[in-house]
Amino acid sequence: MILGIAIPGFPGNQSSLNPAGPAAAHIEHTFALIFWITAIVYVLTLTALIFFVIRRQHDLTLIPEPIQTTDASDHLAVRVVATAVGLTVLLLFIMMISSFLTSRRIGHMNGQQALTIDVYGHQWWWEIQYPNKHEPFRIVTTANEIHVPVGTPIRIHGTSRDVIHSFWAPNIQGKRDLMPGYNTDVLMQVDQPGRWRGQCAEYCGLQHAHMSFYMIGESTKDFDNWMNAQMQPSITPTNPQTQHGQQVFLTHSCVMCHTIRGTIAGSRVGPDLTHLASRSTIAAGMLPNTIGNLGGWIMNPQSLKPGSRMPPNQLSGADLQDLLAYLETLR
Numbered sequence: 001m002i003l004g005i006a007i008p009g010f011p012g013n014q015s016s017l018n019p020a021g022p023a024a025a026h027i028e029h030t031f032a033l034i035f036w037i038t039a040i041v042y043v044l045t046l047t048a049l050i051f052f053v054i055r056r057q058h059d060l061t062l063i064p065e066p067i068q069t070t071d072a073s074d075h076l077a078v079r080v081v082a083t084a085v086g087l088t089v090l091l092l093f094i095m096m097i098s099s100f101l102t103s104r105r106i107g108h109m110n111g112q113q114a115l116t117i118d119v120y121g122h123q124w125w126w127e128i129q130y131p132n133k134h135e136p137f138r139i140v141t142t143a144n145e146i147h148v149p150v151g152t153p154i155r156i157h158g159t160s161r162d163v164i165h166s167f168w169a170p171n172i173q174g175k176r177d178l179m180p181g182y183n184t185d186v187l188m189q190v191d192q193p194g195r196w197r198g199q200c201a202e203y204c205g206l207q208h209a210h211m212s213f214y215m216i217g218e219s220t221k222d223f224d225n226w227m228n229a230q231m232q233p234s235i236t237p238t239n240p241q242t243q244h245g246q247q248v249f250l251t252h253s254c255v256m257c258h259t260i261r262g263t264i265a266g267s268r269v270g271p272d273l274t275h276l277a278s279r280s281t282i283a284a285g286m287l288p289n290t291i292g293n294l295g296g297w298i299m300n301p302q303s304l305k306p307g308s309r310m311p312p313n314q315l316s317g318a319d320l321q322d323l324l325a326y327l328e329t330l331r
């Protein structure tokens, strides 16, 4: 829906005019109401202006005669202005009440059954965790792609690891700032399956514009399958090439920053790579996850995303090929 009118395929998967969940729908309704009220008032005001300009057109070229007023015309003027003021106040009240009700509705979603997802903002990517109270060793950690079951309330429990970021998937819910040292909860729900793009909405440094993420709405069955796959440790390499690739990873700087569960790599400076190949993008939604992009990224992230917190690497061609072959197996 755009302003109450459905236009297929428009305006897309990163737009507050195309709600895919109840919170965004409330926001869109208020926006449509305010848009149509202000648009109609604007058109009426301009029409009146043009009408009176045309009516007194002949006066404009000469020095106009002073306008003769009568008691009757004075009364009319007072009545017209009073009505316009009254109408303006009424319309402002309608917009204020609508906006008040919207904040109440999106603040009072039912969080009892909500699935909690932890989101940590980093310069310039998103760390995503699915906590598991009953089996803490089966916590799922991923990056930049948030899988959610459709029709289920979600609680995003967010904070920042460095500067202030803002979590915003406009098709799903309004913005929420993530502050270092402060936790915040925001409820949302995705009702339509699909990939809904979100972006950091608080300027956070050089690569702020390349700090995006996807909320991926899928059926409960697909979500459960994804979750079970993500809970597994990484696949053990079986052929000489991927075995060597894993050694390259474990003997270079990569281990100091990345986790691959099931190996000795356990750092959390950069994204968890245990199931890297199951993600469709790398570098916070910036590049499609292809072998070519991965190779370019690993050799020189600074040429692709200048300022990014990953340094360039010097690997021989053979080492890089084997490393890539290994990373490609991390489904």
Ligand code: HEC
Pocket (backbone or CB within 6 Å): 123, 124, 125, 143, 144, 249, 252, 253, 254, 255, 256, 257, 258, 269, 270, 271, 273, 276, 279, 281, 282, 283, 284, 294, 297, 298, 305, 308, 309, 310, 311, 313, 323
């Ligand atoms: C100093 C820490 C550091 C080192 C060392 C490092 N990385 Fe990274 N890496 C990062 C950070 C931080 C990111 C996220 C960058 C971004 O998206 O802005 C990242 C991102 C990645 C990504 C993309 C992941 C995704 O889901 O977006 C891959 C793949 C990767 N690194 C592989 C490697 C490999 C292989 C090595 C070793 C040759 C390595 N990294 C060394 C910090 C590091």
Ligand SMILES: [Cu+2]
Pocket (backbone or CB within 6 Å): 164, 165, 166, 200, 201, 202, 203, 204, 205, 208, 209, 211
């Ligand atoms: Cu930002």
